Amino acid sequence: MAEYTNPHCDGVADEMPELSDGEDEDIEDEELWQCMDEDGSEPTKVTCLFCDRLLSSVPATLQHCVVEHQLNLVGVMRKHNLDDYGYIKMINFIRSTKCDAACLAGLPDGPLPWESEDFLRPVIQDDPLLQTDPEDLCGGSSLSACQSSGAKSHDAQEQRVQAAEDALTRSLEDMQKLKLLVQGLVMNADTGRPGNLGTVAELREDEDEAYFSSYGHYSIHEEMLKDKVRTESYRDFMYRNPEVFRDKVVLDVGCGTGILSMFAARAGAKKVIAVDQSEIIYQAMDIVRSNQLEDKITLIKGRIEDIKLPVEKVDIIISEWM
Structure with a gap:
């Protein structure tokens, strides 16, 4: 100084x-x-x-x-x-x-x-x-x-406010892309047709770009979300074996964006309890609502060893950070 x-x-x-x-x-x-x-x-x-x-x-x-x-x-x-x-x-x-x-x-x-x-x-x-x-x-x-001068201080404050607004806008845009992607995975699968492992190759360029860019600041989930073969394998198993999940209570440990929970709900589960400690669960809540599955899926923020489940026991436990 x-x-x-x-x-x-x-x-x-x-x-x-x-x-x-x-x-x-x-x-x-x-x-x-x-x-x-x-x-x-x-x-x-x-x-x-x-x-x-x-x-x-x-x-x-x-x-x-x-x-x-x-x-x-x-x-x-x-x-x-x-x-x-x-x-x-x-x-x-x-x-x-x-x-x-x-x-x-x-x-x-x-x-x-x-x-x-x-x-x-x-x-x-x-x-x-x-x-x-x-x-x-x-x-x-x-x-x-x-x-x-007061003008300099005011300009600096405006720059910080603008930076925060820009960051929020980008987050909202990414969130919208995330909703569209998950909705496509959850709602648009044909459960009666044989599995197709060539789905990644069938993506249009704009779909592919939206898929990868949506998770830029959700880095902890990026590895799983980029692996569409594995993600769709989970989905296809659940959708094509509904007798496993029908009328069952499912616990999703470390639910992440809630994709597995929504797969289970769509496969016929009576109730799904999704638990995650990270902030991603707030995005999961929004995604679940946008897919109109909030009546079947209950999301809880916290560590699984610390929370009290709303049921005495569950029938199925699933766990994969997605």
Whole structure:
């Protein structure tokens, strides 16, 4: 950070308690935060990232994280060279996962846990931490960090909002493709004809592209979903052996997008209980509704060993992360 002087900031560092590591960088950060507090804006309540404490401003929150949780967020941003999007994802990751401060301090230089575009979606509405320009926090322009124009800050906020809206639009588009794909797999199979392992070759180019592109940010399910031969083999077995599933209670462990659950329901199962711990289950709920199978399929989020099933026993257990 470049050295600067400001008559409004003189003596601030002396009034602040000395940090435990005693590094000059942290002292400079304290001075910068204090300067930012003097821009005349009304105080905003900010919820700490790691506890329930409410702070009076973003700088106060960052200082609280250093003193109480031994984590310098500015240092984390600098270490991993976070841009605006990376900063937004980091804040939303911390709030959504409620991770410990020590976990962030020990992150290696490899892939970061908040790289998914899902973390562009705010956890707290109008989160003051997301309305702050990361460049100001990092002191990218020394004195201008204390005296930056309102227009620049407003433009940065608009860019972050636009990025979040674009990410949401892409997610909705992918979700629509996912619905159409699953509906085709579940509803359009001819259960009376012999199996055809050449289905992949019969796909039109636009169908093939939609199939693969739909799962770009559902990477944990991508391997199975790309294997159409295996997916359709499950479907064909269930549809051509309805006596196995007719009037049975089926438990789908790790249901993923819910494809196996819908196959079982279409094959005649009386009730299907689908369980998954991951966030994909919310997409599965939407897909089940769009295929009008919500009266037969009950979806539960949680670990199978932790949840209580709505029935005492089941007749069939199926499990494949799809």
